[in-house]
Amino acid sequence: MSEPLSREELIAWLRREGEHRYHDHHRYHALMHDGKLTKLQLQQWVLNRYYYQTRIPIKDAIILSKSEDPAFRRMWIRRIHDHDGAAEGEGGLALWLRLAEGVGLDREEVASCRSVLPGVRFACDGYVDLVRERSLVEAVASSLTEFFAPDLMSRRILAWERHYPWVSQDMLEYFRSRVPRARRDAEDAIDFVARHATTYELQSRCVAALIRKTEILWHLLDCVYAAYIDPGWGVTGPRA
Numbered sequence: 001m002s003e004p005l006s007r008e009e010l011i012a013w014l015r016r017e018g019e020h021r022y023h024d025h026h027r028y029h030a031l032m033h034d035g036k037l038t039k040l041q042l043q044q045w046v047l048n049r050y051y052y053q054t055r056i057p058i059k060d061a062i063i064l065s066k067s068e069d070p071a072f073r074r075m076w077i078r079r080i081h082d083h084d085g086a087a088e089g090e091g092g093l094a095l096w097l098r099l100a101e102g103v104g105l106d107r108e109e110v111a112s113c114r115s116v117l118p119g120v121r122f123a124c125d126g127y128v129d130l131v132r133e134r135s136l137v138e139a140v141a142s143s144l145t146e147f148f149a150p151d152l153m154s155r156r157i158l159a160w161e162r163h164y165p166w167v168s169q170d171m172l173e174y175f176r177s178r179v180p181r182a183r184r185d186a187e188d189a190i191d192f193v194a195r196h197a198t199t200y201e202l203q204s205r206c207v208a209a210l211i212r213k214t215e216i217l218w219h220l221l222d223c224v225y226a227a228y229i230d231p232g233w234g235v236t237g238p239r240a
Contacts, residue, residue, distance in 0.1 A: 002200040010194055010203050014144055017207055021214035022148045024155075026221040028229070033155055035163025042164065043103050044228045046096075051116040052124045052220060053096050057083040059131045059139075066136040075188055082181055095174035102171025119223035123216050130216070134209055137196045141206035142213040143189050149182035 005013065023029060028045065031037050037045070060079045067073055085091025100110040109115060131139035153175045160167055160175075197203045 004198060004200045005203055007194045010197065010206075011190060013203075013207055014141070014190070014193070014210055015147060018144060018147055018210050018214060021211060021218070022145060022152075023214065023217040023221055024148065024152045026218060026225075028221040028225045029152075031229070033159040033163075035159065039104065039166075041228050043105055045224055046100050046103050047105060047110050048116055048120045048220065048224050050096055050100065050110050051113050051120055052127075052217075053083070053093055054113065055124045055128050056092075059128050062128065062131050063136065063139045063143075066139060072192070079185060092174060092177065095177060099171050099174055102167045117223045117227055120220050123219040123223065127213065127216050130209065130212055134205070135202075137193055137202065138205050138209040140189050141193045141197070142209040144186060144193070144210050145213050145217065146182045146186040146189065149186075150179045153179050153182070 004010075032042070032045070057080045060076060060083075064073050064076055064080075067076070081091070083092040085094055088094075097107050097111060101107050113121075127142070130142055134142070157172055157175050160172055161169060193206055197206050
């Protein structure tokens with residue numbers, strides 16, 4: 001049986017796998033950041049991605065329910081507050097609906113999720129299933145795509161300001177708000193995983209959970225790409 005990796009080795013492994021597989025490499029994001037998406041293609045990304053946003057506080061509530069530690073729950077519950085807000089019209093979900101309005105979508109239509117692609121719905125529901133089925137530390141590890149979110153959000157803001165000036169800058173507040181919060185959340189999560197994944201087997205399962213999360217994010221973009229950019233391309237799965 002292999003000896004457990006050191007904290008530094010485990011973090012390096014997680015970073016390596018996550019960075020290689022993160023969805024910033026997907027062609028949909030490449031086209032977005034190069035200013036090559038049509039208005040419809042940008043709108044449909046916003047509309048379909050909103051369903052993923054709605055799953056985030058649900059998966060975080062499941063993670064909370066797995067912990068017996070009040071300190072962990074106090075730390076993790078901030079994520080739910082970040083997305084749901086303290087009152088109606090606040091939080092990340094509300095900011096995403098403002099973004100939807102900013103790209104010309106009907107707020108109520110987006111919030112209803114009735115136009116979400118079936119494949120997108122399947123992928124996002126799979127994230128909820130992932131955290132429900134795995135141990136607490138594996139579920140936390142699956143969130144570590146947030147390692148890479150701040151850089152992606154920063155690039156996205158610059159790209160939208162440059163290439164899609166018809167979207168008001170104040171509608172991009174979701175992206176701006178996630179930069180510091182994703183850094184904080186990633187630091188909290190990696191510290192928890194490093195302290196609680198105490199065997200090589202468990203460390204391997206944590207890496208596998210992170211890889212599965214990257215596949216879910218990749219599949220979401222595959223579905224939107226196949227539907228709105230290249231219907232003949234099909235859904236091929238994550239980057240090799």
